[in-house]
Amino acid sequence: MAAPRMASGVKALFRTTAVRLSALYLLLFAACAAFLVFYVTSMSQGLLRDQIRETVAQEASEIEQVFTRGGMNGLLRALERRARQPGANLYIIASPAGEILAGNVLSLQPGVLDQEGWTTAPFRYERYGDEGKSERHAALAEVFLLPNSLKILVGRDLGDPENFRGLVRQSLVVALGIMGIGALAIWYLIGRNALRRMDRMSGASQRIMDGDLTQRLPVGGSGDEFDRLSESLNAMLGRIEKLNEGLRQVSDNIAHDLKTPLTRLRNKAEAALAGKTEPAEFRESLSEIIAESDQLIRTFNALLMISRVEAGSAVAEMGPVDLTQIVADCVELYEPAAEDAGLSVKSEIAPDIQIIGNRELIGQALGNLLDNAIKYAEGASEGRIVVRLAREGETALLSVADNGPGIPAEHRADALKRFVRLDKSRSKPGTGLGLSLVEAVMEVHHGTLKLSATADEKGMEHGLTATMCFPASAVGKA
Amino acid sequence: MKILIVEDDLDAAAYLTKAFREAGIVSDHASDGDSGLFLATENTYDVLIVDRMLPRRDGLSLISELRAKAIHTPALILSALGQVDDRVTGLRAGGDDYLPKPYAFSELLARVEVLGRRKGSPDQDMTYRVGDLELDRLAHVVRRGGKEILLQPREFRLLEYLMKNAGQVVTRTMLLENVWDYHFDPQTNVIDVHVSRLRSKIEKDFDQPLLRTVRGAGYMIKDEVSA
Numbered sequence: 001m002a003a004p005r006m007a008s009g010v011k012a013l014f015r016t017t018a019v020r021l022s023a024l025y026l027l028l029f030a031a032c033a034a035f036l037v038f039y040v041t042s043m044s045q046g047l048l049r050d051q052i053r054e055t056v057a058q059e060a061s062e063i064e065q066v067f068t069r070g071g072m073n074g075l076l077r078a079l080e081r082r083a084r085q086p087g088a089n090l091y092i093i094a095s096p097a098g099e100i101l102a103g104n105v106l107s108l109q110p111g112v113l114d115q116e117g118w119t120t121a122p123f124r125y126e127r128y129g130d131e132g133k134s135e136r137h138a139a140l141a142e143v144f145l146l147p148n149s150l151k152i153l154v155g156r157d158l159g160d161p162e163n164f165r166g167l168v169r170q171s172l173v174v175a176l177g178i179m180g181i182g183a184l185a186i187w188y189l190i191g192r193n194a195l196r197r198m199d200r201m202s203g204a205s206q207r208i209m210d211g212d213l214t215q216r217l218p219v220g221g222s223g224d225e226f227d228r229l230s231e232s233l234n235a236m237l238g239r240i241e242k243l244n245e246g247l248r249q250v251s252d253n254i255a256h257d258l259k260t261p262l263t264r265l266r267n268k269a270e271a272a273l274a275g276k277t278e279p280a281e282f283r284e285s286l287s288e289i290i291a292e293s294d295q296l297i298r299t300f301n302a303l304l305m306i307s308r309v310e311a312g313s314a315v316a317e318m319g320p321v322d323l324t325q326i327v328a329d330c331v332e333l334y335e336p337a338a339e340d341a342g343l344s345v346k347s348e349i350a351p352d353i354q355i356i357g358n359r360e361l362i363g364q365a366l367g368n369l370l371d372n373a374i375k376y377a378e379g380a381s382e383g384r385i386v387v388r389l390a391r392e393g394e395t396a397l398l399s400v401a402d403n404g405p406g407i408p409a410e411h412r413a414d415a416l417k418r419f420v421r422l423d424k425s426r427s428k429p430g431t432g433l434g435l436s437l438v439e440a441v442m443e444v445h446h447g448t449l450k451l452s453a454t455a456d457e458k459g460m461e462h463g464l465t466a467t468m469c470f471p472a473s474a475v476g477k478a
Numbered sequence: 479m480k481i482l483i484v485e486d487d488l489d490a491a492a493y494l495t496k497a498f499r500e501a502g503i504v505s506d507h508a509s510d511g512d513s514g515l516f517l518a519t520e521n522t523y524d525v526l527i528v529d530r531m532l533p534r535r536d537g538l539s540l541i542s543e544l545r546a547k548a549i550h551t552p553a554l555i556l557s558a559l560g561q562v563d564d565r566v567t568g569l570r571a572g573g574d575d576y577l578p579k580p581y582a583f584s585e586l587l588a589r590v591e592v593l594g595r596r597k598g599s600p601d602q603d604m605t606y607r608v609g610d611l612e613l614d615r616l617a618h619v620v621r622r623g624g625k626e627i628l629l630q631p632r633e634f635r636l637l638e639y640l641m642k643n644a645g646q647v648v649t650r651t652m653l654l655e656n657v658w659d660y661h662f663d664p665q666t667n668v669i670d671v672h673v674s675r676l677r678s679k680i681e682k683d684f685d686q687p688l689l690r691t692v693r694g695a696g697y698m699i700k701d702e703v704s705a
Binding site for chain 2: 287290294297298301302317329332333334336337339340359360363364367371
């Protein structure tokens with residue numbers, strides 16, 4: 001049981017990017033290390049050989065001097081003395097034919113004595129005292145002729161450099177080994193950690209895919225790349241959840257707000273067909289039916305517009321617009337209707353506020369607010385509407401205040417939801433989409449819609465103030 | 479007046495043809511973009527009604543093709559796409575008016591009549607007259623029976639538009655579009671209030687009514703006596 005799981009765990013480990021990358025890096029570093037070691041080795045070997053050559057050459061010239069001064073006897077004595085010293089060099093006196101006559105070497109790789117000057121490559125030899133041991137040594141030597149045509153070889157064992165090379169090789173193997181094991185251990189720890197976090201994230205995504213949109217990806221709190229990824233995915237999920245929630249609310253409300261008028265429409269047609277006989281009665285029923293379907297179309301249009309605005313397709317038509325002019329236009333458009341409803345309209349419009357926006361959308365949004373204000377302030381004693389456009393720092397504030405019944409603070413958030421009409425009897429005409437549309441329009445302009453209570457001169461709160469806040473980004477650019 | 483209806487929905491086309499005939503307007507029908515383009519090129523019409531989404535050639539390309547051939551028959555675009563930007567693209571393609579579906583026939587009829595009238599007479603009249611009502615466009619003065627009537631600037635523009643289309647029905651949305659230059663749905667009766675204020679100013683001291691409300695459609699200014 002354990003072994004296959006382990007194997008699959010390792011397999012999974014190798015599928016992680018971190019481990020793959022580390023493997024690549026390990027190979028690269030190992031190659032570099034190997035190259036470095038071999039380079040240093042060959043350089044230092046060359047250096048050692050140069051030193052050996054130097055000492056050998058110096059000895060050769062000394063031996064030549066001894067021969068000129070002391071003749072053959074002097075030479076033999078000097079060589080005997082030198083040969084006896086510990087770690088001595090190699091000395092051979094050979095006949096012109098290449099036969100060893102004297103020296104501290106027993107046998108020699110054939111052909112070494114044939115050529116005068118430096119042996120081009122290390123050669124093998126056997127020393128006195130080493131007989132029986134099959135071991136042969138490599139050496140570097142210089143061969144030269146004495147005036148009496150005897151051959152002299154002076155050489156030095158290469159045993160030491162060979163050892164050095166072995167040592168380097170060995171340390172290289174050890175170093176690479178430690179490096180490999182260390183890397184494996186680190187990868188395993190890091191990779192397993194990464195895997196575990198990834199597993200947690202995919203677990204959470206799986207639950208989200210199964211329909212639990214309230215799930216969020218785990219955030220470790222270290223602020224690393226995993227956390228940053230989780231955070232932005234979570235923000236995305238929040239947005240999706242909000243949209244989804246809105247959609248569900250709409251479908252819930254469609255049942256009521258679209259099906260109810262449809263049912264009424266159908267009932268009216270049915271009643272007319274069953275009960276009416278006079279053409280005038282039919283006429284009246286039919287015009288009621290048309291009015292009913294017009295209201296339905298209105299609701300559909302508002303819904304479509306909200307979804308189009310929210311989908312951002314209206315953004316294409318943004319440009320510099322004169323907010324002051326739009327507000328003045330709308331006030332002028334709605335003022336007579338408000339006065340007919342017994343309301344006084346006051347407007348304080350700051351001059352010359354230009355923003356980046358869509359004139360139609362802002363007009364529609366402000367129209368909706370004015371329409372609401374007229375609907376709800378109608379019948380209030382000394383009913384009035386105050387429209388105010390002001391620049392506040394970098395932002396532009398556009399507010400419509402009425403002194404109608406207002407909305408209790410706890411219900412204000414609900415008022416922005418689609419199809420929500422706080423007037424439960426639904427006695428006022430309307431689609432229930434007005435404020436949702438205003439909010440969607442503000443979202444396109446990167447602004448906000450705020451609902452608050454209207455305060456009068458004495459600080460008494462009554463009525464509703466809806467404030468559209470256009471941010472600096474929209475105001476500044478124009 | 480003779481119009482061409484380019485509409486692929488045969489039921490809708492049959493309904494429109496019948497309704498226009500009852501309103502005294504003769505219509506031809508094409509059910510796709512190519513045949514619509516052919517008919518509009520070969521024959522002379524007063525107005526084209528073009529559905530935006532058509533088989534073979536869409537409505538916008540039909541209109542731009544006609545304009546490229548220097549045929550400037552006024553065109554009204556009908557579309558299920560009714561958003562602000564759709565209207566803008568429609569008018570940019572050479573359309574003269576844009577009506578989102580679903581629409582009231584009275585709205586379509588009013589717009590077609592205004593478009594058909596527009597073609598014949600370039601608007602060079604400096605003074606509009608309906609009965610004893612007189613509007614001087616240059617001096618911005620309105621007189622009735624020689625007596626000057628004071629109007630707000632917007633009321634002046636409202637009356638100007640109504641008198642320009644005297645004898646024709648103009649709908650509330652047409653007024654909002656042409657007098658206020660907005661295309662949204664004002665929901666409440668804002669336009670009606672403006673019209674009734676204007677009406678009280680021009681009819682207050684006179685017996686003869688001029689500005690009529692056309693039920694289920696809109697308004698019309700007309701001299702009932704001489705007509």
